[in-house]
Amino acid sequence: MPAPTLPSLPRYTPAPATKEDLEWAPLPIIDFSKAGTPEGCLALSVQVRDAMRTYGFLYIINHGYTQAQNSRIFDIADAMFTQVPEDEKKHLVGDFQKTGSYRGYKPRQTWDISNGVRDQIEQYNFHRAVTDPEHQQHPRALEPFFPELRAFTEHNHFNIVHPLLRMLALGMELPEETFVKLHSFDGPSDSSGRVMKYHPRSAEEEAMTNNVWIKGHTDIGTITVLWSQPVSGLQIMCPDGQWRWVRHIENALVVNISDGMEFLSGGFYKATIHRVRQPPADQAGCTRLGVFYFCQAEDDVRLVPQLESPVLQRVGVVRRFEDARAPTMRQYYTGVISAYGVSKLEKREDGTEEEVIHGVVVKHYN
Template identity: 25%
Template sequence: MFEVPVVDIAPYVGDGSPDERAEVARQIDAACREVGFIQVLGHGVPDAVVGGLTDAMDAFFGLGLEDKRAYVRPPVENRGYTPPKSESLSLSLGVESATRMNDFFEAYNVGRAASEFPGMDLVPEHFAENTWPEVAGFEVQVSAYFAEAGRVARTMTRIFGDALGLSAAFFPALTAPSIDVLRMNHYALPEGTDVTLDGDLVGMSEHTDFGIVTILWADAVAGLQVLGSDGVWHDVSPAPGALLINLGDLTARLTNERWSSTLHRVKPPVVDGTIRRRRSAAYFHDGNPEAVVVPLDSCVDEGHPRLYDAVTVDEHIRAKLAGSRAGVRNTTGREGARVLESHR
């Protein structure tokens, strides 16, 4: 039976003993090997901060479509507003969707900006300045959650390092400074939209996440599905108070697929024949653009030959974003075959 493991990471958030942390690392290793999705408790994100995030999302996405369109930015910058039906995440895997550029979610992206790192020569597209909408409290509330989600992401990489037997310096070297983006997603069609629910409507098409690790907050409305090792799509709903953790492609590369970047999608949340509103917020922790990712020696042997060549974080993320946001089919990934197999 498919199940997303629940792990309490409190020993890493607080003053846990070495034995307690070793047990958390063991559980995380097992979850990453078997599923690639994890629910974590004990993460320490205050309820008030999550509440502020959802209030900010509701306030912005409640604006009229034309008001929101004023915050559209060029796709390469990965910032600002994304209108409905302007992306197709399946293209980031190299899979042509029958509903190309038809994912009906809308989103708003913020991220780490170059101005936070004075004196450093950073890739402008990955560290673009943010556009903050003129919505009361939005910047303060979103920034508070961004900081907390970043802390959880760094905690997870610390656990990953212990689970993989790496030095404490490994992930900090791979991720400083990191491309970090918070994508706030809203699944709801504008009032008055005429749509036929014939199976072709896609909330968010099949994809893997691009970087190292994703910290996902999601409300309890159904829609998120994960592709299991059995080739079947399974519904996933977060436990009360839990954050969902999923691995990105760079971690799959790093571990030579000892750990997998799990395919997931969002189906239209349809209740009684109508599309129900659904919200989520994904914090992507992707790594230093100049860092080179290559399979760890400890994950390569005669039974597990090297599956990937070296790639920089910059090269990998650019190819993925060109697929999802600019409609350029990605030809570099291994995951597309899994998508096609799941359609049979």
């Protein structure tokens, strides 16, 4: 049977991968071709457990999308910026301070980075259901691609996040559906796709921000899936306290633990600090296009440790707040999103900046 004809759109051609000799983070690579059987899932759970305990980040290969499907998603992502008129983008800008959700467009120069310099990042967040007008109005230019975008969010949720959640549960000696039950696709949550376009900055802005494009932070949901792309910029704080770059691997995913999973796991899994900085010299002036799936637990899930875990009973719980004061997933993410990049932060002696969201101390690392 011939393949269906897809709607046409301009091809996106990214910059070549850097040839600079950078200090790369030694992140584990997980082969998801083995995830389809109970035996394979159990074997991978050991690798995933150790990776998320040590680095909070890992790569996934053989995740079910071909290179052609990968490239097509980046074509659609680029179209969200290049094929949508500016006046329509302005009409669809999300009021994240009011709603606590990033759905819609975020224009450049919304967030304060440092020393009065504001960001140069365009962003578009889309609800995972994509086609339901109850959740979100989309640009007209995206309508032909709704089926592909819905297939993309479902693939991330069911074929990547759910297997990972099972492995994370097994790593804590919990029933494998423990975390999956908290992450339905159709239930109330703000799990969503995102595209981000990082535009180059002036030399003066780079000097004033020490080349940092997004300050060091941890993510707010449970699992973040980044589709690897060749323009370097992402760095993670490694266990020895040093920033190291995340290398591009063709058609791989870069996955990290977020705050919500750290809380649910009682600190067993690590929400790792990461940042985005100016690309290396041979990619200077290049635009950086990112494609993500941000997964969150359902809105009413209280972010308390799974104390029935035999592992937690052995190693102990690391809490950032008392269980009785634990926020729900919705309370936490709406609080952080409403404040991010616009609230006044308290500077500490160690150079970090802090704010308190529903009793949780949230740090930013510059």
